[in-house]
Amino acid sequence: MTTTEPKIFPANELDRLEPDPLFAELRADAPLSRIQLPYGEPGWLATRYEDIKVVLGDRRFSRAEATGRDEPRVRPLISAPGNILSVDPPEHSRLRRLVLKAFTARRMAELRPEVTGIAERLVDGMIERGAPSDLVADFALPLPITVICEMLGVPFEDRTDFRLWSDAFLSTTRFTPEEVALYSQRMRDYIAELVAQRRVQPQDDMLSDLVQARDEHDRLSEDELISMGQTILVAGHETTASQIPNFVYILLHHPDQLAQLRADPDLLPRAVEELMRFTPLGAAVGTARYATEDIEVGGVLVRAGEPVMAAVASGNRDESIFPDADVLDLRRSGAHHVGFGHGPHHCLGAPLARMELQVALQTLLERLPGLRIVDEESGIDWKTGMSTRGPERLLVTWDQP
Template sequence: MTTVDEPRAYPAAIPERLDPDPQLAELRNQPMIRVRLPYGEPAWLATRYDDVKIVLGDPRFSRAAATGRDEPRLRPLIPPPGNIMSLDPPEHSRLRRLVTKAFTVRRIERLRPRVQRLADGLIDDMLVAGGPADLVEAFALPLPVAVICELLGVPFEDRGEFRYWSDAFLSTTRYTPEEVGACALAMREYTAGLIARRRAEPREDLITALVQARDEQDRLSEDEMLSLIQAILVAGHETTASQIPNFVYVLLNHPAQLSALDDVPRAVEELMRFVPLGLGAGIPRYATEDVELGGVLVRAGEPVLPAVTSANRDESVFTDPARLDLRREEASHVGFGHGAHHCLGAPLARMELQVAIGMLFGRLPGLRLSDGEAGIDWKTGLSTRGPERMMITWD
């Protein structure tokens, strides 16, 4: 067991583009250290695959225990209590069951033809307009937004508003705390309006199903319903909209791997492992008892940050992990998390990414960056990475 040292800043510098923080490889080879993020109390940092899975999946590490604590985070505002990401089973399980049916693999596969038609239409529009095109605005953003809007029952024409709110929710420095708070209030009022409309005019969508679970079965509170819809709306489009151009960028920088796109599902899994979406570690968990982990003793009440990006590059689990290998056959990545909080929308994200990558490289021969790095504007001031603008062209 090691002694507790003074926490060090993490990350020391924001990694550029999609490169993982170089500190992580060093930290995987030593006992866990304590770190301090821009906001909140110090925390232990779990960097190894096995340790990260324990933090994410072992009930001795709690999300609910963060309530009332100054939890470590990249963003200034503390997540509000009572949302699904702040709960442990059985309360977490109760809410999760209400929406699980909408995201089963079987149901998502039934959506695949619809998503393919949407993707086809967006690519048709790009072909008619001709290159160059901004991949983000022309394809990567409207595809997952259209899908999550249809699933939830949210008007697609409102996408500009909730895109702005999503950026505010993910803001590290782009918006002030006051602006983030104003966006949170505006999104809450908007969501309440959607709920009111579905109470008056029920439809075959997820918001209607949640309203019925609230009004007819008393299975969740009004606040829980509001928080759940907001979380699905943000998470349901933001990560996929970022990963589509991220994946395209990585593939264009690894042209030798393009021949392996004959197996798109496997390629997407390797890209999920390889591409770091978040800037820092994941959401902290608090130890509910003393636990030996990563060569240190984590005391009850201490937070641990699971560094998913580091776990996906663990040399003890993945052969040559810094190399992209679209035919890799090794342990599962933790890009969608692990345990009770494993990403609810993982089947949907996988399917959308498979459709997007398969169709972009299938229908746009010679797909390439039109202006090289000069044609890419990378996100800044947000906790997720990816291009805000990415100019592409094709033959």
């Protein structure tokens, strides 16, 4: 690898949901730059939209090549071999097809009334208890957790345990490396126990479908089955649970855009896409992909065997792609954001997340007139030591009838 001294990254304490100022500097002066993350070997960081799409979409960049390497990362845990997030096509395509039917547009349309009912009941509880309410604990977390539990076949009453394990999985500094390893194994053991139960008593859920694919059709290994269950459980609620309070926070700080959305509910799907673009969910950068041959990215030659990471939050603020990129515009059209990734590893659950976010915002805005934050300082606790950003407590109030 080149001897250029890598930048230590992340280099800044991130302010709430403001974009990391380092990204704008890198897009302008060093769109592909050498960095050193807290764990693993040095690597390259792509910060421009088009370069990010190359890294995420070009088959000459491989996730599977990270296996056995000390890949650059912000957390101690290394992705296990066989996990859908750490393999390439055709293995990745094989695993993805096993659960793809659960996330089709048709299935989301069928599921939407049920999700709406869950959201309505959660708001009923908020209204019954009265303001103030913690939007995270009372709404943002239980909504996607309830949905993914029902889809996957995980008991909702176990949510306290798997939320702890999920937090450890996504930890950068909140948990020690030993705790991360311990809780990761506990989650794995938990999924393995549920798999064993489904072998005895199949249910109408995704875990039962995966067990059948394993036992009757030999379409995945036991390790792949358990890893798939872990991944769906974590990813199936974490993004939405973080983005609901993030989106509410951002809308409340852009009252002109919020007024447009209230006046025109048909704007909701486009609004969710713009909020996905605008909101920097990740606290650092994505997983490394290794070049399988020499390839030029952003005018820089990346040698075979070198890792490259994509700063999705930076790509979504690329001024050459999104005019006035730092302006929230719920009527924005044009290039599509990369908030759900790009290429073979484009987020499998994106249709579910989109639908849940639309339902969540619609329900909150319709049912809680005058929704607002109780206090900017005492009413918000921001996540620290995690790979995702956002409030972990957000006290809100609304106009009482």
